[in-house]
Amino acid sequence: MSKVAVVFWSGTGNTQAMADAVVTGAKDRGADVTVFGASEFSKENVSEFDGIAFGCPAMGAEVLEETEFDPMFTDIEGNLSGKKIALFGSYGWGDGQWMRDWEERCSATGAILVTDSVMANDAPGDEALEECKELGAALV
Ligand SMILES: Cc1cc2nc3c(=O)[nH]c(=O)nc-3n(C[C@H](O)[C@H](O)[C@H](O)COP(=O)(O)O)c2cc1C
Numbered sequence: 538m539s540k541v542a543v544v545f546w547s548g549t550g551n552t553q554a555m556a557d558a559v560v561t562g563a564k565d566r567g568a569d570v571t572v573f574g575a576s577e578f579s580k581e582n583v584s585e586f587d588g589i590a591f592g593c594p595a596m597g598a599e600v601l602e603e604t605e606f607d608p609m610f611t612d613i614e615g616n617l618s619g620k621k622i623a624l625f626g627s628y629g630w631g632d633g634q635w636m637r638d639w640e641e642r643c644s645a646t647g648a649i650l651v652t653d654s655v656m657a658n659d660a661p662g663d664e665a666l667e668e669c670k671e672l673g674a675a676l677v
Contacts, residue, residue: 539677540585541568545592546575546606551627551660552592558666559590559625562673570673575606580613588621588651588676595628595635618647623672624654627661651675 541563547553556572563570573582575593583589593606601607624639636654643650652675657665 539566539568539587541570541673541676542573542578542582542586542589543570543592543673544573544575544578544589544609545625546602547592547594547627548596548602551657552594552625555625555627555655555657555661555665555669556590556592558661558669559592559623559673562670563588563590563677564673565670566674566677568673568677575602575609578609578613580616583613583616583620586620588623590623590625590673590676592625593639594626595631595633599631599634599638601635601639614642614646614648617643620648621651621676622648623650623652623676625656625669625672626654627657627659629659 545556560570593601596602655668
């Protein structure tokens with residue numbers, strides 16, 4: 538059975554709702570899914586999974602959340618080469634720059650982005666939630 542991790546940070550629940558849909562999509566495709574809060578995941582976990590979905594909203598000034606998510610991601614990114622990953626997150630007033638920068642950072646590590654990233658403006662609507670399910674399925 539394909540093993541998928543969903544690793545996310547969410548302050549007000551919008552990225553959490555996206556993460557829930559990612560989990561549903563991966564499970565519907567038959568994956569064994571484990572959910573981690575950002576501070577619970579470390580580089581030792583990377584090799585345990587066939588695919589990893591990472592979720593983080595735009596924070597600061599178009600950056601990843603700086604207290605838990607970015608330190609975790611900085612710790613693990615050296616272990617992502619060849620790993621199947623996908624990215625999702627919510628944003629507010631920006632234009633998605635945080636996600637473009639994050640995708641570039643992931644590509645530089647040699648990680649394989651298996652599908653387009655999913656962004657939701659504030660709370661995800663039905664369309665974004667459906668895209669999150671497809672993102673989860675794409676990792677299986
Ligand atoms: C401290 C802080 C910084 C933020 N910075 C940005 C930003 O740079 N660009 C943006 O589009 N939205 C920004 N936002 C808006 C959040 O990305 C948005 O509210 C998002 O829905 C939060 O997701 P969450 O509910 O998963 O925490 C910021 C919000 C906060 C609280």
